[in-house]
Amino acid sequence: xxxxxxxxxxxxxxxxxxxxxxxxxxxxxxxxxxxxxxxxxxxxxxxxxxxxxxxxxxxxxxxxxxxxxxxxxxxxxxxxxxxxxxxxxxxxxxxxxxxxxxxxxxxxxxxxxxxxxxxxxxxxxxxxxxxxxxxxxxxxxxxxxxxxxxxxxxxxxxxxxxxxxxxxxxxxxxxxxxxxxxxxxxxxxxxxxxxxxxxxxxxxxxxxxxxxxxxxxxxxxxxxxxxxxxxxxxxxxxxxxxxxxxxxxxxxxxxxxxxxxxxxxxxxxxxxxxxxxxxxxxxxxxxxxxxxxxxxxxxxxxxxxxxxxxxxxxx
Numbered sequence: 279x280x281x282x283x284x285x286x287x288x289x290x291x292x293x294x295x296x297x298x299x300x301x302x303x304x305x306x307x308x309x310x311x312x313x314x315x316x317x318x319x320x321x322x323x324x325x326x327x328x329x330x331x332x333x334x335x336x337x338x339x340x341x342x343x344x345x346x347x348x349x350x351x352x353x354x355x356x357x358x359x360x361x362x363x364x365x366x367x368x369x370x371x372x373x374x375x376x377x378x379x380x381x382x383x384x385x386x387x388x389x390x391x392x393x394x395x396x397x398x399x400x401x402x403x404x405x406x407x408x409x410x411x412x413x414x415x416x417x418x419x420x421x422x423x424x425x426x427x428x429x430x431x432x433x434x435x436x437x438x439x440x441x442x443x444x445x446x447x448x449x450x451x452x453x454x455x456x457x458x459x460x461x462x463x464x465x466x467x468x469x470x471x472x473x474x475x476x477x478x479x480x481x482x483x484x485x486x487x488x489x490x491x492x493x494x495x496x497x498x499x500x501x502x503x504x505x506x507x508x509x510x511x512x513x514x515x516x517x518x519x520x521x522x523x524x525x526x527x528x529x530x531x532x533x534x535x536x537x538x539x540x541x542x543x544x545x546x547x548x549x550x551x552x553x554x555x556x557x558x559x560x561x562x563x564x565x566x567x568x569x570x571x572x573x574x575x576x577x578x579x580x581x582x583x584x585x586x587x588x589x590x591x592x593x
Contacts, residue, residue: 279331288333289394290363293387296320297357298335305329307366307494310339314347314358328363332492336362336375336392346376352386362392371395407458409449419456427451442564472516479505479512 282288299317302309308328317325328335337347337358349360362375374393381389413419430447483505490498527533557571558564565571 296324309335312341313338333363334366409452410456413456423455476512476516479509
């Protein structure tokens with residue numbers, strides 16, 4: 279088991295010749311409480327093995343009648359010695375585990391069936407590289423973009439009617455002048471108040487949680503709880519510091535621009551129609567002038583309000 283990579287799915291099914299017993303006090307992380315009779319030395323070895331290898335004994339997690347839990351019968355004795363083990367991280371994939379009554383796989387042993395839903399991870403799709411339009415906020419980038427775009431359009435001041443061609447020219451000029459994103463997904467999505475102290479505290483808390491999962495002692499539990507409280511304090515301090523810097527920035531000229539930008543965004547969000555990308559005419563051509571767009575909306579509503587429904591057509 280130690281030679282198998284932790285990322286690989288492992289399922290073990292065998293006659294362990296031990297009784298893990300009924301109940302799971304102190305061993306909740308590796309087994310359920312629906313075992314059979316009392317635990318013996320060999321059963322304790324199975325439980326210890328599951329803890330050491332970060333696995334779980336599947337059978338006792340499912341509440342069944344005794345005849346669906348007993349795996350071995352001989353001379354009037356009924357016990358549970360055949361178990362299925364899996365990695366703890368894969369427990370969510372198991373929907374059922376029981377003994378099939380009347381079916382034998384060996385002398386005196388009954389068949390144990392485990393229902394596993396194999397969850398296949400979706401292949402991560404390649405992220406589209408996006409143009410860095412936010413650079414237009416910088417005056418030098420804005421001027422360079424405007425000059426390059428005018429050159430690409432042949433010096434025209436008024437945009438041509440063929441909007442699809444014009445839009446492609448704008449996008450291509452933006453990619454050349456402003457650049458594009460790397461297309462790589464960020465592993466840790468940072469928030470606006472995130473700092474190194476918070477990141478360090480959260481990393482220590484994760485390590486403490488992993489340590490407590492591996493060894494459920496009171497000392498490890500207290501260490502994890504203390505680090506949880508420390509992370510909350512660090513997050514609170516980081517947020518307070520970030521807000522104070524924000525309020526200080528709002529008193530500057532740049533801060534006023536940000537405030538107006540946020541106000542305009544909230545105004546747009548409150549409207550019924552938040553965004554209209556393009557308006558096309560009857561033939562599918564994109565309309566660019568305001569008059570043609572209004573005329574098209576008028577035609578659309580006139581058709582919609584005066585069109586007869588199916589019931590009126592039948593009458």
